[in-house]
Amino acid sequence: MTVRRLAITARYLSREECEAIAKRALSFAGADETRVLVSSTSIANTRFAVNQISTGGDSFDGVVTVISKFGKRSGSSSTNRLDDDGIRAAVQMSERVAKLSPDDPESMPELPAQTYQPGVNWSDATASQDPATRALAVKRIADPAKTAGLVSTGFMEAITSAQAIANNKGLFAYNRSTSSVLTTTVRTPDGTGSGWAGATHHDWTRIDPATLGVRATQKARTSINPVAVEPGRYTVVFEPTAVGNLVQFIARSLNARSADEGRSFFSMPGGKNKIGEKVIDERVTIVSDPFDADVAGSPFSGDGSPTRRVVWIENGIVKNLDYDRYWAQKQGRSPTGAGGSIRMTGGTASLDDLIKSTQRGLLVTRFWYLRPVDQRTILYTGLTRDGTYLIENGKVTKPVKNLRFNDSPVFMLNNLEAMGVPERVSASEGGDPGQAIMVPPLKVRDFNFTSLSDAV
Amino acid sequence: MAGIAAYLPTGRNATDALVAPSSSPYSAIIAGEPNVKELAMLALDTAKSAGADYADVRFVRNRNQNVSTREQRVSGVADNETYGFGIRTLVSGAWGFSASRDLTRDEVSRVAKQAVAQARANRSALVKPVVLAPSPAVNGTWNSPIEIDPFGVAIEDKVALLLAANQAALAVKGARFVNSSMFFLREEKTFASTDGSFTVQVIFRTSPAMTITATGNADFATRETVDIAPRGLGYEHVRDSNLVANAPKWADEAVQKLTAKSVDVGRYDLVLHPSHLWLTIHESVAHPTELDRAMGYEANYAGTSFVAPPEKVLGTLKYGSELMNIRGDRTQPGSLSACGWDDEGVKPEEFDIIKKGIFVDYHTTREQAPWLDWYYKKLGKPTRSHGCSYAQTWAAVQFQRMPNVSLLPGDKDLGWDDLIAATDKGIAIIGDGSFSIDQQRYNAQFGGQVFYEIKGGKIVGMLKDVAYQMKTPEFWASLDMVGGQKSYFLGGAFGDAKGQPVQVNAVSHGSPVTRFKNVNVINTGRTA
Numbered sequence: 001m002t003v004r005r006l007a008i009t010a011r012y013l014s015r016e017e018c019e020a021i022a023k024r025a026l027s028f029a030g031a032d033e034t035r036v037l038v039s040s041t042s043i044a045n046t047r048f049a050v051n052q053i054s055t056g057g058d059s060f061d062g063v064v065t066v067i068s069k070f071g072k073r074s075g076s077s078s079t080n081r082l083d084d085d086g087i088r089a090a091v092q093m094s095e096r097v098a099k100l101s102p103d104d105p106e107s108m109p110e111l112p113a114q115t116y117q118p119g120v121n122w123s124d125a126t127a128s129q130d131p132a133t134r135a136l137a138v139k140r141i142a143d144p145a146k147t148a149g150l151v152s153t154g155f156m157e158a159i160t161s162a163q164a165i166a167n168n169k170g171l172f173a174y175n176r177s178t179s180s181v182l183t184t185t186v187r188t189p190d191g192t193g194s195g196w197a198g199a200t201h202h203d204w205t206r207i208d209p210a211t212l213g214v215r216a217t218q219k220a221r222t223s224i225n226p227v228a229v230e231p232g233r234y235t236v237v238f239e240p241t242a243v244g245n246l247v248q249f250i251a252r253s254l255n256a257r258s259a260d261e262g263r264s265f266f267s268m269p270g271g272k273n274k275i276g277e278k279v280i281d282e283r284v285t286i287v288s289d290p291f292d293a294d295v296a297g298s299p300f301s302g303d304g305s306p307t308r309r310v311v312w313i314e315n316g317i318v319k320n321l322d323y324d325r326y327w328a329q330k331q332g333r334s335p336t337g338a339g340g341s342i343r344m345t346g347g348t349a350s351l352d353d354l355i356k357s358t359q360r361g362l363l364v365t366r367f368w369y370l371r372p373v374d375q376r377t378i379l380y381t382g383l384t385r386d387g388t389y390l391i392e393n394g395k396v397t398k399p400v401k402n403l404r405f406n407d408s409p410v411f412m413l414n415n416l417e418a419m420g421v422p423e424r425v426s427a428s429e430g431g432d433p434g435q436a437i438m439v440p441p442l443k444v445r446d447f448n449f450t451s452l453s454d455a456v
Numbered sequence: 457m458a459g460i461a462a463y464l465p466t467g468r469n470a471t472d473a474l475v476a477p478s479s480s481p482y483s484a485i486i487a488g489e490p491n492v493k494e495l496a497m498l499a500l501d502t503a504k505s506a507g508a509d510y511a512d513v514r515f516v517r518n519r520n521q522n523v524s525t526r527e528q529r530v531s532g533v534a535d536n537e538t539y540g541f542g543i544r545t546l547v548s549g550a551w552g553f554s555a556s557r558d559l560t561r562d563e564v565s566r567v568a569k570q571a572v573a574q575a576r577a578n579r580s581a582l583v584k585p586v587v588l589a590p591s592p593a594v595n596g597t598w599n600s601p602i603e604i605d606p607f608g609v610a611i612e613d614k615v616a617l618l619l620a621a622n623q624a625a626l627a628v629k630g631a632r633f634v635n636s637s638m639f640f641l642r643e644e645k646t647f648a649s650t651d652g653s654f655t656v657q658v659i660f661r662t663s664p665a666m667t668i669t670a671t672g673n674a675d676f677a678t679r680e681t682v683d684i685a686p687r688g689l690g691y692e693h694v695r696d697s698n699l700v701a702n703a704p705k706w707a708d709e710a711v712q713k714l715t716a717k718s719v720d721v722g723r724y725d726l727v728l729h730p731s732h733l734w735l736t737i738h739e740s741v742a743h744p745t746e747l748d749r750a751m752g753y754e755a756n757y758a759g760t761s762f763v764a765p766p767e768k769v770l771g772t773l774k775y776g777s778e779l780m781n782i783r784g785d786r787t788q789p790g791s792l793s794a795c796g797w798d799d800e801g802v803k804p805e806e807f808d809i810i811k812k813g814i815f816v817d818y819h820t821t822r823e824q825a826p827w828l829d830w831y832y833k834k835l836g837k838p839t840r841s842h843g844c845s846y847a848q849t850w851a852a853v854q855f856q857r858m859p860n861v862s863l864l865p866g867d868k869d870l871g872w873d874d875l876i877a878a879t880d881k882g883i884a885i886i887g888d889g890s891f892s893i894d895q896q897r898y899n900a901q902f903g904g905q906v907f908y909e910i911k912g913g914k915i916v917g918m919l920k921d922v923a924y925q926m927k928t929p930e931f932w933a934s935l936d937m938v939g940g941q942k943s944y945f946l947g948g949a950f951g952d953a954k955g956q957p958v959q960v961n962a963v964s965h966g967s968p969v970t971r972f973k974n975v976n977v978i979n980t981g982r983t984a
Contacts, residue, residue, distance in 0.1 A: 043851070046578070047956055049753040053578040057553025058570065059851035061540065076534040080557045090537075097533045100611040102619075104530055131577035139581055153755040155956035185756040191764070194755070261633065263669055263676045368759075369892040373903065373923065373980045376676065381901050381923075381980075383894045404892070404899055404925070406980060430958035431757050450978060451925050453899035455762070 009127045010042035010160035011060045015174045018164035021064060021082060026168050028091040031068035031098060033110045037302070038164040039063045045157040046134035051142040056131060066094040069110070072103040106326045110167045111304045119175040121296035123203035126178035129158040141184050141213035150220055152213065154184030155431045158204060165304045173300040179433035180204035181426055185386060186216040187456075188224055193399075194456050195219025196366060196386035198241070198426035200433045202296055219365060219387035226399040228452055229390060235361035235417070236447040237354045237391060243344075244427030244437040245367040246380070246409040250286065251342050251435075253378050254312055256321035260331065265378045265410060266321060274318045280413035282316040283345070290339030294424055295436035297339035307339040346440025347419035354420055354443045356394040361443075362403075363389040363396055368429060379408045383453055402456075403449040417443040495564050496648035499543050502568035504650060508545040508552075508575070510588065511568070512649035512800060515541045515559075516850035523611060524637040525618040527626065531635075533611055540850040543568050547575035549585020553853040589825035589841050591802050593652035598796025600660040601789050602690030606640035609691050614638055621699035625668045628707035630714065633669040638662075638694060639686075639950075645799075653801035661686060661792060661962055662693040663950065666703065670710040677713035677920070679706045682887045682905055683731035685947045685964065687790045709906050709918075716918040719907070721979050725882035726924060726972045727875045732904050733863070734947025734965035735888040740928045741775075741782055742861035742965065744897035745809050746954075747818035751827065758954045759895025762928065763815060770831050773815040776932025781864040782810035784819055786843060791860045791964035792948045797843070799854035804843025809861065813932075819844040821856045848959040855955055862946075862966035866938035875937050875971045882910035883922060883977060888947070890923060890980075901925045903980065921981035931972060939968035 013021070018038040025036040039062070046056035064087055065078035075097025079090040134156050145152035162176040183198030197215035199207045238246075259266035259273035266274045289309040290297035300306055303325065311319045320336060328335040355363060365387030373379045384402045391397070420441035428434025496513050503511035517539040524532045541564070542555035552575025554567045618636040625634045641661040648654045663686035669678045684697045728736070743761070748754055750764035763769050786793045786804035797803055800822050808816050818828065822841045825832075832839045847854035876884060887905025894900070907919040948964035 043957065045957055049755065050583065050751070052581050052583040053550065054753055055551045055553065055853055055855065056578045057542075057544075057555070057574050057853050059540075059542070059555035061538070061557045061851055063538070065536075074533075076532070078534070078536040078538075080538045080540065082557075093535050097535055097611055100615075101530050101533050102615060106529060106531075131574050135577045135580040142581060151752060151755075153752060155756055157957060183756055187752065187755055187760075191760065196756075262671050262674070263633065263678075267674075269674045368895055371890050371892040373890045374921075374982065375678075377982050379980065379982055381890065381892045383892070383899065385895055402894060402899075404894075404901060406901075406978070408982070411982075429757070430953065431956050432958060451899060451901075453894040453896075454927070455759075455894035455896035455898050 008130065010044060012042060012160050012162040012176060013038060013040035013062055018162065018174055019172065021087065022164060022166035024084060025064060025066055025087050025091055026166065028088045029068065029168065031070055031095050033069040033168060035067040035110055035165065035167040037065040039161065041159060041161040043157065043159050044129060045155065046131065046138060047155050048138045048142055049153045051146045051152050053135060053138055056134065064090055066090045068094040068098040069107065070098050072105065072107040073098050073101045074104055074107055075101055108325045110169045111171050113170040114173065114304060114306050116173055116299045116306050117291055119177060119299045120291055120293050121177040121202040123178045126158050126180045126202060126204040127160040129180065129204055137182065137209040140209040144213055145186050145217060148217060149189065150186050150217060151189055152184055152186045154182065156182045157432065159433060163298065165300065167304065171304045173304055175299055177298065178202050180207065181431060181433045182207050182209055182212060183426055183431040184212055184216045186220040188220055191456055193220045193224035194386045195223060198431065200426040201424060223387055223399040226401045229400045231403060231449045231451050233446040233448055235358055235443065235445045237358055237361060237363045238442045238444065239351060239365050240423050240439050240441050241366045241425045241427060242364045243439040243442050244425040245370060246412060247344055247439055248342060248427055248435060248437060249378055249380060250409050254322045256323045257327045259321055265376060266318065273321060275321060277318055278316045279318055280313060280316045280410060281416040283416065283419060284313060284316055284413050285311065285345040286313040287311050287343045288338050288341050289343060290341060292341065292343060295341035295343050295438045297341045297436060301337065305335060305337050308337045310336055310338045341436035344422060344439045346422040349418055349420045351420055351441045354418055354441055355391055355396060357418065358391045358394060358443060361391045362400065363391055370429065373406060377408045378410050379406065381406045402453040404451045404453060405448055406450045407448040412444050412447060415445045417445055492646055495559065495561065496646060498561060499564050499568045500648060500650050502565045503543060503545050503572055506569050506572040508547055508572050510546040510650050511543060512647065513541060513543045514799060514847065514850055515646040517644045518641065518849065519607065520639065520641045521607065522637065522639050523614045523618065524635065525615065525622060526635045527622055527633065528619060530615055538849070542847065542850045542853065543571040544853055545571040545575045546586060547572060548579055550575050550579040550582055551586060552578055555851045586823050587826050588822040589839050591651065591822055591841060594797055594801055594803060595654050596796065597656045599658045600688050600794065602660050604691035606662055606691040607642060617699060621666060621703045624700050624703035625666065625707040628704050628711060630670045630672055630711035631668055631707035632671045634666060636666040636699070638664045647797065647799065647801055649801050651801065655797045655801060657796055659795060660688060660690055661950070662689050662691065664694045664697050664699060666699060666706060668707045668710045670714055672714050675714055677710050679710035679713065679905060681706055686792060686950055688792050688794050689790045712918050713920050716920040718981050719919045719922045719977060719979050722977060723974045724977050725879050726975045727879055727882055727884040727910065728970050728972065729872065729886045730945035730967040730969060731887050731947055732885045733967045733970055735891055736902055737861060737863055737965045737967060739891060739893045740897055740900055740931065742858045745818050746856060746858060747820050747824045747827065748856045750818060754954065757956050762896045762898050766818065766828060766831065769815055771814065771816055774813055775810050775815045775929060776813045777935045778812045779866060779935050779938045780810055780813045780932055782861060783807065783864060784809050784842060784859045784861050786859045788860055788946060788964065788966065791946055792962035793860040793964060798845040799847050800845040802841045802843040802845065804859060807842050819856060819858055821845040824856060846961055848961065852959050857954065857961040858952070858963055860964045860966065863968065865941040865944050865968040869940035869942060870937065871939055871943045872969045875939065875969055876910055876915060877913045878937065879910045879971065880912060883919060884908040884910055884915065898928055900928065921979045922977060923980045924975045924977050926975060931975065934973040934975065935970060936973050937971035939970065943969040
């Protein structure tokens with residue numbers, strides 16, 4: 001018997017629905033300026049553990065956020081009650097909060113109508129992913145793992161959402177988007193070996209569950225009974241995920257105000273910042289581009305500003321820091337209008353090429369429990385996980401015990417030996433789609449490992 | 457009464473708290489909406505009719521308010537509300553879940569059927585069907601024991617207090633930036649299950665906080681007020697935190713950090729304040745004793761546990777010194793985990809996790825308790841959940857989350873000064889700072905807020921760039937002094953992350969002052 005199944009798109013609010021909600025909210029408003037954000041999201045996911053699905057489900061939510069301003073006083077309120085009573089209550093609460101608040105000297109006027117490029121981060125396949133599709137994807141990982149006598153665990157998620165912004169100055173922005181992710185950890189039953197693989201993209205058809213399963217399985221098998229190496233400074237070949245884990249912290253430190261105020265790595269003495277200064281290896285360029293289909297993002301930011309391609313670091317030199325509208329005006333610059341993605345330049349080498357060129361070093365799959373230690377140098381600590389190996393004479397020779405490091409992505413990108421071909425990575429520790437990041441594998445010298453861990 | 461609650465000052469236990477104080481303006485709004493019970497019954501009936509062997513439903517209305525300032529300006533005031541429901545179903549031993557914001561009869565029916573459909577899809581390749589431990593049907597209401605409803609306090613008063621605290625901090629020479637905030641949550645939760653339970657709870661959480669930054673000599677240092685822990689209390693927690701009076705002290709500590717001596721690496725005895733140790737307990741004791749981690753269910757994110765497999769560690773694993781007594785609870789008044797019933801209708805119980813240094817039990821839910829049936833039978837105990845089920849919102853499925861996990865005070869009436877006086881070469885640490893631990897919870901590194909060098913039983917000055925690295929069992933084996941109940945303090949945080957998609961849990965950890973011998977200290981200072 002053939003079962004005919006029509007793809008059902010996950011729920012989200014259409015442009016027309018968002019416009020109608022925003023119009024109603026603005027009609028209830030009595031403030032000098034009002035901004036309305038309408039957000040709707042369907043989240044569908046499936047978890048698996050010990051080779052079977054452990055939980056899975058879906059949720060749908062829609063939220064209206066109202067920002068009200070009386071002169072320089074502002075307030076905000078949000079609700080997920082989208083009927084007239086709910087929206088009116090949110091407007092009233094927002095205006096009440098604004099009236100009670102003191103003047104904000106940094107308040108900026110609402111933007112007039114803007115022109116936006118269309119977003120490129122939507123996929124019909126992701127929006128129509130159903131529980132059976134996810135169950136099948138899980139089987140493509142769990143069945144081979146079970147047959148091989150291994151234990152697979154993982155997570156798969158599809159998010160379908162729409163964001164809209166409107167204000168009483170005539171601005172209206174709308175974008176619908178999708179994101180998806182699949183990550184898996186395969187372990188040996190005795191817990192002596194563990195391997196991970198993951199991928200994320202707004203288009204779920206770009207993720208191949210079976211390939212990820214094979215990669216995680218291979219790492220689980222080859223990581224059994226790791227040997228201890230002395231903590232210290234090592235030449236390290238980082239897989240792209242590990243690079244993404246660390247490079248995202250540079251992107252998070254790009255705030256111009258913190259730099260100008262003397263409390264950031266990008267600060268210079270005398271209230272200056274490092275724009276124009278060389279901070280990392282000249283082979284490295286880091287860019288955000290919301291319209292790059294590989295790392296797509298939203299065409300607008302939360303205040304309705306259009307987003308654009310921004311070059312943060314070009315050939316090692318800081319070209320831009322992130323200025324919001326207030327700080328840009330105060331410092332006589334343009335607001336940056338950055339999207340949230342990261343794309344880092346790379347080279348032409350494969351991961352194997354990087355390994356082959358290494359006399360003695362370590363190969364790192366990914367990092368875990370990354371936490372800031374010193375903001376002055378973007379110094380972080382964390383541990384390797386799910387596939388850490390010794391490289392000797394150009395070959396991966398044995399698994400090594402996991403190591404804790406204390407080092408900075410800035411130091412790492414100053415100690416660069418070679419770069420490979422960039423690829424999209426799932427760099428979020430939690431396995432959510434996270435920030436869109438495309439980075440190369442790297443070979444780096446003198447990376448600082450400070451202790452060993454017995455954890456597998 | 458046995459248990460941690462007995463060590464604490466006056467507070468009401470779960471039974472006392474069934475009725476809201478008459479002075480409080482809040483009420484259980486959901487309970488006042490007659491259609492919620494009707495919708496709950498519709499959800500359960502529809503799930504049953506669609507084939508669910510078991511179903512539960514949570515209707516949750518969550519209101520939060522955030523007031524934030526920096527220096528002498530308000531950087532944000534927001535008041536948010538979200539309301540929705542989530543239905544969980546069990547079909548032939550497989551879970552399904554679906555949730556929505558739309559509280560209509562049609563949507564409740566659709567979501568109930570969808571949750572059953574999810575469970576059916578999830579039966580694919582079922583290896584080990586879920587079996588729930590028995591739990592008696594419960595009915596009732598429970599409220600956090602608050603004195604002052606934070607949503608009844610005018611925003612102007614909140615802003616004025618924060619700006620006054622900022623001003624007090626900035627009056628200290630060298631203090632250049634200050635951020636301060638207050639966060640309040642009120643969560644009204646109605647739970648119903650096909651086992652016949654129906655409960656209504658109103659839970660409050662309150663967190664005042666400041667971050668003060670001092671600058672000088674092309675350098676900067678910050679002091680975060682992590683020693684004011686978030687609590688399951690009302691506005692009285694803000695009042696009792698004395699932000700304005702304490703701000704100069706915190707600002708002064710930020711300034712002192714700029715010129716503090718950079719620590720010499722080596723081994724030191726550590727005298728740890730509970731405002732610091734709570735996080736070490738959280739990471740190195742509470743997480744590894746979660747049963748789902750030990751069984752491999754969290755391997756893809758939060759990790760597994762060195763406290764595994766259960767049959768090789770329960771009742772035998774030497775976790776730490778004999779002074780180490782760790783207990784789980786959801787009853788300490790004002791604690792973040794406190795509740796009347798967990799998110800599957802189980803009344804939580806206090807339970808020992810580590811007794812005299814030996815590991816004796818995991819945190820459990822109804823799904824998990826049967827996994828330890830063999831152990832509870834051996835002990836002559838009933839197989840029941842400890843009441844550790846929790847979901848962060850209506851939109852998320854409930855699963856095992858840690859309760860409050862606390863180190864019990866010792867018999868002797870020792871305090872902070874006594875431990876310092878007894879220490880020859882050491883470092884005293886106040887407040888939590890940077891933290892990181894591996895996925896099986898062996899190897900950890902912790903910083904702090906303020907560090908003092910101890911020589912010959914006295915504090916001789918402030919240190920900076922301090923972090924200690926530890927291996928969990930070695931560290932806890934080195935615990936050689938614990939303070940008395942007067943030194944007991946409840947730390948905690950809102951942001952305990954676990955699960956996929958990641959859910960955050962709010963949890964408290966109590967501890968007396970403590971001393972650990974001969975711990976490895978590193979220097980984290982580098983120059984760019």
